[in-house]
Amino acid sequence: MVQQDGRQVRWDKHNAERRATILDAALAVIGEGEPGAEFHVQQIAARAGLNRTVVYRHFEDRADLDRAIRAHIADDLTAGLVPEVTLDGTVNQIIRRIIAAYVDWVVAHPAAHAFAAQELSGPFEQGTDRIAHAVTDILELAIALLGAELDDDERSLVDPLAHGLVGAVFGAVRRWVSREPRLPAAPVLVDLLAQSVWNLLDGHARRLGLTIDPDLPLVELLPATTEPTA
Structure with missing residues (x-):
């Protein structure tokens, strides 16, 4: 049981770190464009060094991702x-x-x-x-x-x-x-x-x-x- 708890803690930490990496990448992508310019999830994934599908494992949909980006900002x-x-x-x-x-x-x-x-x-x-x-x-x-x-x-x-x-x-x-x-x-x-x-x-x-x-x-x-x- 203790071992499982330890694995869960490490997994949660990994997910939190990856989520932070994605949000930092999003800020970098947005910052490279003009105010109001459209940006895509693929750009964020590429900047984070991840696959697009991996990005969506951490967010329900694009709206959830956008809310998280705004909160990060x-x-x-x-x-x-x-x-x-x-x-x-x-x-x-x-x-x-x-x-x-x-x-x-x-x-x-x-x-x-x-x-x-x-x-x-x-x-x-x-x-x-x-x-x-x-x-x-x-x-x-x-x-x-x-x-x-x-x-x-x-x-x-x-x-x-x-x-x-x-x-x-x-x-x-x-x-x-x-x-x-x-x-x-x-x-x-x-x-x-x-x-x-x-x-x-x-x-x-x-x-x-x-x-x-x-x-x-x-x-x-x-x-x-x-x-x-x-």
């Missing part, structure tokens, strides 16, 4: 973006760093981004939700650190607001990358989007009685803490 995006959602630096640096990470990824992977964004209600939406949840966490932490007093309605709005901000930025970048020529230039796009996000956050902060200098390190914006007693 979303995972790659979030893996690079979520670590940038921190409170390190000034407010402007925080906002710009997060937006720049997304724009840089899109510029580097326009075809993969276009393929993933074709189905916004699937894995791509789940990926943006993960990023929005991270932004929600950082907003709630910043609110707590700054000592802002929110009522129940204002506190319940933080999560929808974070999702709205992420959705607005993603929507603007999706539109920007789909146009030719891509204007303004990517660094200018990042600056303008960062300014738009700050304008909205600053409006909410002022309504709560907070005046925040976005060019000061966040640690310098925190209220003075009580000195520890001996």
Whole structure:
């Protein structure tokens, strides 16, 4: 029985590794084409060094393969973006760093981004939700650190607001990358989007009685803490 279990573990590991190889090959094939260009399973199989029938052993059909590819793309995006959602630096640096990470990824992977964004209600939406949840966490932490007093309605709005901000930025970048020529230039796009996000956050902060200098390190914006007693 133990021996059979061991064989099953090795077989599962082999299947997982082969599935990952197929998905990596799919990303490579997509990346070699223009955004929106059609690609075939045979191209993925050849890139992975496998037979086409072997590819389909790991997926129910082409639709299942496409869903897995989109999920793989979303995972790659979030893996690079979520670590940038921190409170390190000034407010402007925080906002710009997060937006720049997304724009840089899109510029580097326009075809993969276009393929993933074709189905916004699937894995791509789940990926943006993960990023929005991270932004929600950082907003709630910043609110707590700054000592802002929110009522129940204002506190319940933080999560929808974070999702709205992420959705607005993603929507603007999706539109920007789909146009030719891509204007303004990517660094200018990042600056303008960062300014738009700050304008909205600053409006909410002022309504709560907070005046925040976005060019000061966040640690310098925190209220003075009580000195520890001996």
